[in-house]
Amino acid sequence: MMNKGIDREIDWRLRVFESLSYPTIILLPDRTIIAVNGRYLEKMGVEEEEIIGRSCREVNLRNYPEQKFPCAEQGECPLARAVHTRSGQSVLLKYHDVYGGEGWEERVFSPILGADGEVDFIIESIRDVTRVKNLEKMYSGVRELIDQVVQTSVSGIIAADRQGRIILMNRAAEELFGYSGYDIDNVNIEDYYPPGVAREIMRKLRSEEIGEKGKLPITRVTIRRKDGAEVPAEMTAVIIYEDGREAATAGIFNDLRDKLEVERQLKEAHAQLIQSEKLASLGRLAAGVAHEINNPLTGILLYASMMREKLEKDHPLEQNLRYIIEDTQRCQEIVKNLLAYSRQSNPTRQYFQLNEALGESLRLVRDQKLFLHVKVVEDAPAAPVLVNADKNQLCQVVINLIINAVDAMDGNGTLTLRTYEDRPNRKAILEVSDTGGGIPAENMSKIFDPFFSTKEVGKGTGLGLSMAYGIMEENHGRIYVKDTSPEGTTFALELPLVPMSDVILFDSIG
Template identity: 80%
Template sequence: MYSGVRELIDRVVQSSVSAIIAADRRGRIIMMNKAAEVLFGHAAFYTDNVNIEGFYPPGVAREIMAKLRDESIGGRGKLPITRVTILHKDGTEIPVEMTAVIIYEDGMETATAGIFNDLRERQEVERQLKDAHAQLIQSEKLASLGRLAAGVAHEINNPLTSILLYANLMREKLEKNHPLEKNLTYILEDTERCKEIVKNLLAYSRQTIPKRGFFQLNDVIDQSLRLIRDQKLFLHIKVVEKKAASPLLVNADKNQLCQVVINLIINAIDAMDGHGTLTLKTFEDEKSGKACLEVSDTGGGISHENMSKIFDPFFSTKELGKGTGLGLSMAYGMMEENHGRIFVKTTGPQGTTFALELPVVAMSEIMMFDSIG
C-alpha cells in the first residue's frame, strides 16, 4: 500500500501543470517535474551540478529563504503565494507566482520545495485588458469633449466675427500713425488666433465619415512631406525614409492619414528645436497582421507625467499661442475612425517614436472587392 501511495504521489507531481522543484539544504536539485523542466530549461537528469540559486536572479533565492524562516509571513517554513522573477537556462527572466515550504526532519531543515506558475500569459492578457480599458475611456472622453467643443465653438464664433469686422472698420478710419493703430492691430491678431482655435475646435468635433480607399502606406510618407508648405522647417533636419520593400496595402481615408502624419512630423521637428534627425519608417508586423508607419525624432522625449495626457484635447507642452493641443487628440480620433490606432512606441532622452497601425489588406481582398463592385 505504501509503495502504491508513493507511486501515486509521484504521478501527481509529474503530471502537474505547475512547475515543482525540491532541493536539499545545500541547494542541490533532488526533484523536478516535467513542467519545471520546461519552465526553467533544465533537464532533471542533468541537474547534478546545478544549484537552486542559479534558478533566480542574484540574491532572490536568499530572500525567499529569509521569508520561509520568518514565522510572521506565512508561518514556520511556509511561504504564501508570492510573485518573483526566475531565470530560464538561456538567461531569460520569467515572472512567476510561487509558494514554497521547508521540509523538516526532527526539527532540522533538510530540504525545500517550491511550486511555480508562469505569469507571462496572464500578464499579457492583463496588459491587453488595461490597454483596451484605457482606449475605451479615451474614446468616451474625446466624444464628450467633442460635443462640448462644438457647442462652445459656435457660441464664440459669432462675437469673434463682430470683433474682427468692427476692429477692421475702426483701423481703416484712423489716421496714419494714430496712437490707437498699434492697439487695434494687437486686437485683430489675437482675434484671428481665437478664430483659428475655433476652427480647430469645429474640426475636432465634426463627426465625419472617412472616405476610405485602398492605397499603399508608403505613399502617405511622400504625400505628407510634399504637403508641408513651410519647407524651411527642414532646413536643419535630416530626413531618413525607411520604406517597406514590398507593397503595404491599407484601406483608410488617405487624406486623414496624411493629416495625422503631418501633425506628427511637425511635432517631431518642434521636439528637436529644428535640429536633428526625423525618421519615417513603414513595415509589416507579421505577428499582428498590421501595416505600421513610425515617425521618430531625436528630441528630448516625453516626460513620464505627460505620457498619460498627450492625447487629451487642449493639452500642449508648446509655448502659449504656439499650439491648441488638439493635434494629437484629432489624430487619435482619425485613427480610430479608420480602424487603426496611434500610440507612443518608445520615448526617452534619445528621442520619441510614434507608431500608427492599420490592418494590412491582401491583394486577393481587393480583387474580390473589385469583382463584387
C-alpha cells in the same frame, strides 16, 4: 557425566527450536525433512509423522496445490542455491487463504555448516508478510498517485537538497525554466534565479517576518531560464524537515507572463475607454461652440473684407482691417479644427499605400527652416503596405506627429519615419521616431487629453494628439507611444492591414 551434558545441550537446542515464532523445518541437503517445530505443524494442520522423512517438494505439492514454487515452475530452487552458495536465500510466494483472499509468505533458507565447511543442514522458516505487502502496495499506489499529480500539475514544482542540488523537477518546471531532466545533475537551485535571489528566499523561509517559519507565502519573484532570459513568476516554498533539521526545500512556480499581459491589455483598454469618454463629451461641447462661433466669424470676415475693398490703398485704417481679416481667418481655422475634433465630418475611406500618406505628409510640412538641422530617415519596405482609411485625415495625424517630433528635438536631431506590416496580427504600422528628451513619466497618462500641452502659451492648443486619437479611432485604428526614453520617443499609428487580394477583388467588382 558426558552423556548428561550432551542430553542437556540437545534438550536446550530442541527447546530453542520449538520456541521459534515462525513455522520452521530442518532439511538435509537432499531436501529430506528431518525436524519440524510446533508452529509449522499448527500452520499445516498435520501430525509430525506426516512430514518427517518426506521431501519438501512432496509436502509442498500436497499442502499447497495452488501455490507456484520455483522448483515446480522450472525455476531455481532456493534450497539448492543455499547449499551451493553456503549463504542464506529467500523466496516470496503468493497464496490464497480458505476465504479466497490473497496472501504472501516469505520462505528463508539458512544453511548450517559442519566442521568441514560443507552444508549439513538447512533451516527453512516461513513468515507471513501479507500485511507488509499490502502496506507496500498501498504506499506504492499513493506514491504513484502523488507522482502523477506532481507531473501533471500546470505549476512548476522543484525540490532541492540542502546543498541546492535538484532532486525533483516536474514537466511544467522543465518547460518554465528550459531545463530537462538530464540537466538537473549539472545545475544548482541558485542557477534558477538572478544572483542573490535564492539566498534571499532562504532567508525569508528561515525567518518569521512574513509568516510561519519554514513556509513562504505567495511571492512575486524573477526567475532565470536556461537561455538566460528572466521571467516574472509567483512562487510559494517550504522547508522540509527531518528530525527537526533541514533536509530539503520545495517550491511551486507559476509563470506570470500571460497574466501580466492580460492585466496590461485590460489597463490599456480601460485607459482607452476613459479617453474615448473624455473625447466624446468634449467633442459635443466643441461642436456646439464651433457652430455658435462660426456664424458671427463669417459676418466679421465678410464686412471687414467689404470695408477694406472700399478703402484707398494708403488709408490709415487699411492695415487695421487687414489685421482683423487675418485674425478672423485664424479663428475660423480654430473652429475648423474644433469641428474636426468633434468628428462632425465622416471619413472618406479609400485603399492606398501607407508610404503614400507618409510621403505626402512630409512634402506638405518639410519647409527649409523647420528641417534645417534635422536629418530625416525613411525606412519603408519595397512591397506595398495597404490600408483602407481617410488619407487626408491620416496625413493630418502624421503631420502633427512630425511637427511634435521636430519640436521635441528643438529642431536638431534625427527624425525616423518607418512603415511595415505586422502580418501575425494583420496590422499596418507607421512609426514616427525622434531623438529628443522623451516624455516624462508623469505626462504619459495625459498626452492624449484635450488641451494638454507642454509647449509655451500661444504655441500650441493641446488639441493635436487628442484629435489624432479621435481620427485613428474613426478609421478603426489606434495611436500609442511605442517607446520613450531620454534618447527619444517613438509614436506608432496602427491600422488594419489590407491584403492585396482584397484590393484586386474590390477593383474587379468596381
